[in-house]
Amino acid sequence: MIEVSHLLKTFAGGDVRxxxxxxxxxxxxxxxxxxxxxxxxxxxxxxxxxxLERPDAGxxxxxxxxxxxxxxxxxxxxxxRRVGMVFQSYAIWPHMTVMQNVAYPLRGREFSxxxxxxxxxxxxxxxxxxxxxxxxxxxxxxxxxxxxALARAIAGDPRILLLDEPLSNLDAKLREEMRGQIRQLQRxxxxxxxxxxxxxxEALSLSDVIAIMDGGKLIEMGTPRDVYLHPRSRFAxxxxxxxxxxxxxxxxxxxxxxxxxxxxxxxxRYAAAESESFAAEDAVLVLIxxxxxxxxxxxxxxxxxAWSGRVASTTFLGEFIDCEVACGDRMVRxxxxxxxxxxxxxxxxxxxxxxxxxxxxxxxxx
Amino acid sequence: MGxxxxxxxxxxxxxxxxxxxxxxxxxxxxxxxxFGSLQSGLPGTFTPLTVRNYVAAFGEPLLYRSIGNTLVYxxxxxxxxxxxxxxxxxxxxxxxxxxxxxxxxxxxxxxMIPGVLFTISWILLISPRAGLVxxxxxxxxxxxxxxxxxxxMAGMIFVSGIDDFYTPFLFMxxxxxxxxxxxxxxxxxxxxxxxxxxxxVTLRLMMPAALGVWLLIFIRGLEDFEVPALLGIPVGxxxxxxxxxxxxxxPPSDFNMAATYSMFYLGVAMLGLYLYHRWTRASDSYxxxxxxxxxxxxxxxxxxxxxxxxxxxxxxxxxxxxxxxxLAWTSFLPWYGPPSAALAKAMTLENYLWLAEDDLVLSSxxxxxxxxxxxxAVVTLFAAVVxxxxxxxxxxxxxxxxxxxxxxxxxxxxxxxxxxxxxxxTVPIPIYATLWILIIAYVTKRLPVSVRICSxxxxxxxxxxxxxxxxxxxxxLRTFTRVVLPLLVPGLFVSFATTLTISFKALSxxxxxxxxxxxxMPLLIFDLFESGEYPKVAALGVATIVVITFATAAARxxxxxxxxxAPG
Numbered sequence: 001m002i003e004v005s006h007l008l009k010t011f012a013g014g015d016v017r018x019x020x021x022x023x024x025x026x027x028x029x030x031x032x033x034x035x036x037x038x039x040x041x042x043x044x045x046x047x048x049x050x051x052l053e054r055p056d057a058g059x060x061x062x063x064x065x066x067x068x069x070x071x072x073x074x075x076x077x078x079x080x081r082r083v084g085m086v087f088q089s090y091a092i093w094p095h096m097t098v099m100q101n102v103a104y105p106l107r108g109r110e111f112s113x114x115x116x117x118x119x120x121x122x123x124x125x126x127x128x129x130x131x132x133x134x135x136x137x138x139x140x141x142x143x144x145x146x147x148x149a150l151a152r153a154i155a156g157d158p159r160i161l162l163l164d165e166p167l168s169n170l171d172a173k174l175r176e177e178m179r180g181q182i183r184q185l186q187r188x189x190x191x192x193x194x195x196x197x198x199x200x201x202e203a204l205s206l207s208d209v210i211a212i213m214d215g216g217k218l219i220e221m222g223t224p225r226d227v228y229l230h231p232r233s234r235f236a237x238x239x240x241x242x243x244x245x246x247x248x249x250x251x252x253x254x255x256x257x258x259x260x261x262x263x264x265x266x267x268x269r270y271a272a273a274e275s276e277s278f279a280a281e282d283a284v285l286v287l288i289x290x291x292x293x294x295x296x297x298x299x300x301x302x303x304x305x306a307w308s309g310r311v312a313s314t315t316f317l318g319e320f321i322d323c324e325v326a327c328g329d330r331m332v333r334x335x336x337x338x339x340x341x342x343x344x345x346x347x348x349x350x351x352x353x354x355x356x357x358x359x360x361x362x363x364x365x366x
Numbered sequence: 367m368g369x370x371x372x373x374x375x376x377x378x379x380x381x382x383x384x385x386x387x388x389x390x391x392x393x394x395x396x397x398x399x400x401f402g403s404l405q406s407g408l409p410g411t412f413t414p415l416t417v418r419n420y421v422a423a424f425g426e427p428l429l430y431r432s433i434g435n436t437l438v439y440x441x442x443x444x445x446x447x448x449x450x451x452x453x454x455x456x457x458x459x460x461x462x463x464x465x466x467x468x469x470x471x472x473x474x475x476x477x478m479i480p481g482v483l484f485t486i487s488w489i490l491l492i493s494p495r496a497g498l499v500x501x502x503x504x505x506x507x508x509x510x511x512x513x514x515x516x517x518x519m520a521g522m523i524f525v526s527g528i529d530d531f532y533t534p535f536l537f538m539x540x541x542x543x544x545x546x547x548x549x550x551x552x553x554x555x556x557x558x559x560x561x562x563x564x565x566x567v568t569l570r571l572m573m574p575a576a577l578g579v580w581l582l583i584f585i586r587g588l589e590d591f592e593v594p595a596l597l598g599i600p601v602g603x604x605x606x607x608x609x610x611x612x613x614x615x616x617p618p619s620d621f622n623m624a625a626t627y628s629m630f631y632l633g634v635a636m637l638g639l640y641l642y643h644r645w646t647r648a649s650d651s652y653x654x655x656x657x658x659x660x661x662x663x664x665x666x667x668x669x670x671x672x673x674x675x676x677x678x679x680x681x682x683x684x685x686x687x688x689x690x691x692x693l694a695w696t697s698f699l700p701w702y703g704p705p706s707a708a709l710a711k712a713m714t715l716e717n718y719l720w721l722a723e724d725d726l727v728l729s730s731x732x733x734x735x736x737x738x739x740x741x742x743a744v745v746t747l748f749a750a751v752v753x754x755x756x757x758x759x760x761x762x763x764x765x766x767x768x769x770x771x772x773x774x775x776x777x778x779x780x781x782x783x784x785x786x787x788x789x790x791x792t793v794p795i796p797i798y799a800t801l802w803i804l805i806i807a808y809v810t811k812r813l814p815v816s817v818r819i820c821s822x823x824x825x826x827x828x829x830x831x832x833x834x835x836x837x838x839x840x841x842x843l844r845t846f847t848r849v850v851l852p853l854l855v856p857g858l859f860v861s862f863a864t865t866l867t868i869s870f871k872a873l874s875x876x877x878x879x880x881x882x883x884x885x886x887m888p889l890l891i892f893d894l895f896e897s898g899e900y901p902k903v904a905a906l907g908v909a910t911i912v913v914i915t916f917a918t919a920a921a922r923x924x925x926x927x928x929x930x931x932a933p934g
Binding site: 050051052077078079080081082083084085087088089091093094095096104105107108109152156162 | 828830831833834835836837838839840841844845848849852853855
């Protein structure tokens with residue numbers, strides 16, 4: 001378990017709040033992802049957990065040990081925290097062999113020579129590198145270095161595993177493969193893991209819980225499903241995947257659990273969550289993913305959840321066609337099947353089902 | 367109490383020990399010189415403080431003349447070596463001159479010749495009566511004896527200028543190499559011809575680097591001793607280094623006056639360093655010399671190509687091969703003289719046999735190896751620690767440590783030597799007239815260069831490599847020895863090798879600190895030459911050059927084996 005509470009880390013003499021009052025808990029055996037754009041404070045948070053940064057305030061607990069607390073004046077040095085970490089650059093020591101790299105965390109501990117070798121070999125086998133043990137580190141490919149880094153991180157039997165953008169230096173295909181391997185390994189070992197990335201696909205596919213960060217603050221937290229399907233903030237909606245954001249005024253609840261919003265595109269009905277509590281005429285934002293918009297020829301006939309537009313541009317991307325549709329003075333992104341005969345300049349009808357869109361408050365802060 | 371024991375870890379003891387040693391090395395010389403210049407007694411005695419030495423120094427025309435001579439000498443030698451080095455660097459890096467490989471080899475060869483030997487060989491070549499060139503000129507044209515005279519300011523500037531041309535060559539070659547050729551190509555595409563491009567773009571872009579290099583040579587010239595000692599002292603042309611040397615060594619020796627002169631000398635050296643730092647910092651704004659390797663644009667010399675090639679060969683013949691040939695020739699002679707049939711018949715290996723048997727030669731070689739290896743090891747370790755602290759930690763005062771580590775550059779060798787003599791005659795640390803004092807001097811003198819080398823390597827090492835070790839459970843000492851030092855190996859090799867070779871080359875440190883029993887090779891060469899044993903000096907010189915060449919080659923091979931090519 002990792003427990004981070006009210007973490008604060010400033011740089012440049014306190015002028016820059018890299019991490020600003022961040023709190024979260026990573027349940028034992030789960031993988032928790034900090035997702036956000038570069039400079040959002042996610043890496044600083046991770047490095048604070050590792051002990052490579054000394055935060056200004058807050059507390060960090062690893063299972064039952066407090067490794068940092070500004071109140072209790074506790075700071076445990078990184079080499080005493082027993083964590084495993086995979087660095088963005090992999091940080092494979094070029095002057096050592098694969099074996100020496102992986103055995104490093106085991107040295108200086110109670111293990112015998114034979115035990116060290118055995119454990120290192122086991123770690124290497126877990127990442128399918130059992131046959132490369134005596135290879136000098138610089139003679140490895142990027143993907144292999146990545147796996148050595150992973151083996152080294154788990155070899156010392158760490159309490160937690162930290163991963164700092166571990167896949168960002170790999171090409172797309174390898175990234176997908178490694179993603180699966182990391183997930184598999186984490187499950188198999190039941191390792192409590194903290195993962196940092198700016199890549200939403202990685203976050204969605206790997207995580208038990210995703211926390212989205214921006215400007216040093218934790219914006220929202222939830223399961224991948226929650227974060228993608230029911231974002232609670234404009235930032236989260238737009239950072240994780242593409243979203244059309246349509247401003248509107250909330251009107252009233254209706255039958256079948258639907259509610260109605262008045263928008264520039266006419267009324268839009270959506271499946272309201274039980275927890276929400278909007279009042280009539282509240283400013284809200286309707287969030288519609290491009291893949292949930294259906295395009296059909298012709299123009300809309302004053303129906304709810306449907307409006308007209310003109311196709312401004314189309315981009316063929318293989319898996320789908322990305323369309324920009326001009327609806328009045330707004331642009332709406334829609335994705336349609338590559339077999340769809342959509343043409344630039346054509347008049348089209350746009351439609352979204354009530355259960356495929358969500359509504360959040362239009363608070364100026366977000 | 368708990369606080370104190372917590373701080374008393376091996377890590378802190380190690381780091382603290384090195385830091386204290388660096389502070390000690392940096393502070394002692396200047397403190398001793400200030401103290402000594404305010405005394406009226408010999409080292410080891412204490413008298414009331416007095417400004418009498420300063421009053422005397424200000425009233426002494428010799429001092430002003432020495433300062434003037436030092437500046438004229440440094441500027442003059444700097445201009446010659448800079449022009450020579452830059453011209454050859456430009457030819458090899460940016461034109462299609464022939465025999466580029468040979469030019470490079472010749473430059474590396476020039477680096478192997480100690481200054482004292484280079485000067486001696488020029489005396490053998492152009493001394494008024496016995497110099498080979500003069501003898502031939504007289505024989506051929508009947509111009510009389512001593513048409514060319516190496517003694518005096520002009521000779522000093524000439525010999526020193528052609529001695530040190532490899533420094534500007536290497537720096538300028540690197541600068542030519544690391545300039546993005548796209549900048550010149552952009553000029554060509556904008557319609558400028560070769561000539562316009564050269565003057566409006568290439569030359570302008572090179573200016574900051576060039577002036578920095580020139581200032582560097584100028585500062586080196588300020589502390590030069592070998593050339594002014596051999597070519598200046600006999601005719602009474604003194605620069606600051608020789609002036610201090612004579613004040614200490616020529617009876618009646620006056621240590622207080624020497625200390626006072628040293629203060630002026632320090633002032634001049636600091637001024638040079640200040641100019642250098644100001645300039646290099648200001649010129650950082652030109653970010654064209656990027657450190658990247660480019661494929662440089664090669665200018666076709668056209669019909670000038672044979673002349674350019676010939677000029678390069680001629681310059682190298684004068685600056686490298688003529689001195690080497692005369693040394694080699696002399697080393698086989700029973701007595702010194704110009705080549706003739708009679709002398710050729712009398713050629714002998716006796717001088718080399720003498721080398722292998724003479725106790726003084728063997729003990730000097732042994733001393734030199736001990737001092738060289740010890741100083742190289744210590745200075746390299748210190749440099750690695752200082753570089754690491756300055757670059758990697760946020761310790762308060764790390765900038766100050768950086769500055770202190772550079773003090774060796776500000777101390778001219780003669781000042782350093784005098785200060786160490788004074789200090790160790792005063793304090794009860796019995797290392798005066800031992801090899802220790804020489805080791806301390808070399809460590810102080812070489813620390814700035816070694817720190818710079820280690821820093822250059824360290825900034826290229828990803829910080830995450832050390833963090834990975836920390837996270838893996840390794841404390842500071844283990845991280846430092848298992849990760850930092852191995853990654854610094856290329857830098858450590860260069861630092862070690864250059865320090866070792868310097869101990870075989872530089873005369874200015876052992877000239878004051880070496881004694882009977884603690885001679886180093888350069889000092890032995892100097893002493894033998896003073897006593898007129900030219901053939902023996904030549905044989906000893908040839909042997910020394912061979913040793914230096916082997917040491918350098920071994921270091922280069924070793925550092926290539928660890929995967930990195932060593933610069934310089």
